[in-house]
Amino acid sequence: MSNNIELALHEIKNNKMIIIANNANESDIPAIFCPANFIDVGKIDFCKKYSSGELYLLISQAFLTKFDEKSRCSILNNGLVSYKNKSSNDVYCDIKDAVVDFNADKASIKASQTDILKLPDVQNSCLEIVQFAGFEGAAVICELMDENGKMLRGDGLMEFAKKHGICVVSTDEIKRYKIANVPFIQRTASTNLPTDFGTMQMHVYQNPITKIEHIVMMSNSENRFTKGQKPLIRVHSECITSEVFFSKKCDCKQQLSNSMKKVIESGCGAVIYLRGQEGRGIGITNKIRAYSLQEEGFNTIDANKKLGLPVDARDFTDAVSILYDLQVEKFNLYTGNPNKGKFLNEYGFSFDIISPQVELNEHNNRYLHDKVEKMGHGLVFGN
Ligand SMILES: Nc1nc2c(ncn2[C@@H]2O[C@H](COP(=O)(O)OP(=O)(O)OP(=O)(O)O)[C@@H](O)[C@H]2O)c(=O)[nH]1
Numbered sequence: 001m002s003n004n005i006e007l008a009l010h011e012i013k014n015n016k017m018i019i020i021a022n023n024a025n026e027s028d029i030p031a032i033f034c035p036a037n038f039i040d041v042g043k044i045d046f047c048k049k050y051s052s053g054e055l056y057l058l059i060s061q062a063f064l065t066k067f068d069e070k071s072r073c074s075i076l077n078n079g080l081v082s083y084k085n086k087s088s089n090d091v092y093c094d095i096k097d098a099v100v101d102f103n104a105d106k107a108s109i110k111a112s113q114t115d116i117l118k119l120p121d122v123q124n125s126c127l128e129i130v131q132f133a134g135f136e137g138a139a140v141i142c143e144l145m146d147e148n149g150k151m152l153r154g155d156g157l158m159e160f161a162k163k164h165g166i167c168v169v170s171t172d173e174i175k176r177y178k179i180a181n182v183p184f185i186q187r188t189a190s191t192n193l194p195t196d197f198g199t200m201q202m203h204v205y206q207n208p209i210t211k212i213e214h215i216v217m218m219s220n221s222e223n224r225f226t227k228g229q230k231p232l233i234r235v236h237s238e239c240i241t242s243e244v245f246f247s248k249k250c251d252c253k254q255q256l257s258n259s260m261k262k263v264i265e266s267g268c269g270a271v272i273y274l275r276g277q278e279g280r281g282i283g284i285t286n287k288i289r290a291y292s293l294q295e296e297g298f299n300t301i302d303a304n305k306k307l308g309l310p311v312d313a314r315d316f317t318d319a320v321s322i323l324y325d326l327q328v329e330k331f332n333l334y335t336g337n338p339n340k341g342k343f344l345n346e347y348g349f350s351f352d353i354i355s356p357q358v359e360l361n362e363h364n365n366r367y368l369h370d371k372v373e374k375m376g377h378g379l380v381f382g383n
Pocket residue numbers: 235236237238239240250251252255277278279280281282287290300304334335336337340356367371377
């Protein structure tokens with residue numbers, strides 16, 4: 001999965017430019033770049049010759065604080081550019097004279113948030129990979145446009161890259177690389193926990209950005225999985241109405257207890273219990289508003305829409321990060337939700353689906369049939 005990124009990192013460190021393209025957003029212009037302190041006249045000439053797109057210095061917000069815009073002088077440790085003082089020992093390469101005018105009015109210096117997990121666009125991804133390669137958050141970047149001002153995409157982009165021997169990476173690959181390689185979710189506590197179904201090992205994980213704490217319940221006193229194991233994995237979203245208050249309107253509690261039982265039976269598995277995902281990610285207030293609309297006749301999909309909210313607002317990135325931490329390779333995924341599988345698939349996981357069996361009652365009948373018929377879930381009904 002990360003071979004392409006490894007190659008790109010190798011190329012970046014070896015003073016080669018790299019192309020980056022956003023595979024999810026067609027309007028995000030692909031770009032060619034190198035770490036700012038590797039820029040030289042040859043690279044600038046190449047960009048000018050083959051692209052009519054904008055060429056600029058891209059810096060991370062964090063790095064911006066080091067950049068003294070007023071004095072028109074960059075203050076990189078190893079010296080990037082000097083606006084005024086060309087003779088400074090700090091100067092690595094004065095790219096102003098070559099092509100870039102660092103006049104702020106012309107917006108040729110851009111700062112990016114570098115939150116690739118939230119916004120995997122070309123700029124953020126560029127700064128991420130430059131930093132993975134061991135450089136500071138600054139890059140010289142050139143939008144790839146042809147002579148008519150049309151962005152290079154698809155086959156045209158690949159042909160260009162092939163012709164000039166340039167490595168191409170996608171924003172998605174960089175995001176996946178980050179999740180897999182940069183410690184993100186942190187395990188904060190562990191204990192044995194006797195449950196109705198048997199004793200399990202409970203691990204608490206925290207997302208350092210959102211501060212949300214998730215729970216992992218493992219089959220026995222395992223800390224992580226070992227090579228060759230194929231655990232049973234359940235990625236479960238919290239549901240306070242059924243799991244705490246015994247609501248009969250949904251199948252969430254059934255799914256939680258069934259998966260805990262199955263994990264214990266299998267002797268090798270984990271339930272990843274995701275908090276902060278109440279109501280398919282819309283929160284408890286909105287979920288209860290949606291329930292109230294359902295009392296008026298709306299189904300589970302239209303109720304969310306009526307509230308102006310997504311039908312499913314969940315993001316399973318935290319689960320992905322936990323799966324990496326658990327050292328899961330191949331697994332059986334206990335789910336009826338095709339989107340969950342699709343999401344995990346995109347991170348290169350290899351798994352087989354096990355469809356959950358759920359019991360119908362008069363209160364959940366419509367909801368569960370809507371999940372199957374309107375949301376494409378693979379549930380097995382039975383008592
Ligand atoms: N908005 C909304 N959320 C609901 C409703 N019923 C249950 N939920 C939430 O749905 C989430 C679980 O999603 P489901 O679609 O039941 O199941 P899933 O996790 O997508 O799929 P499985 O892996 O098969 O269980 C939990 O966060 C529940 O709080 C409802 O009617 N409306």
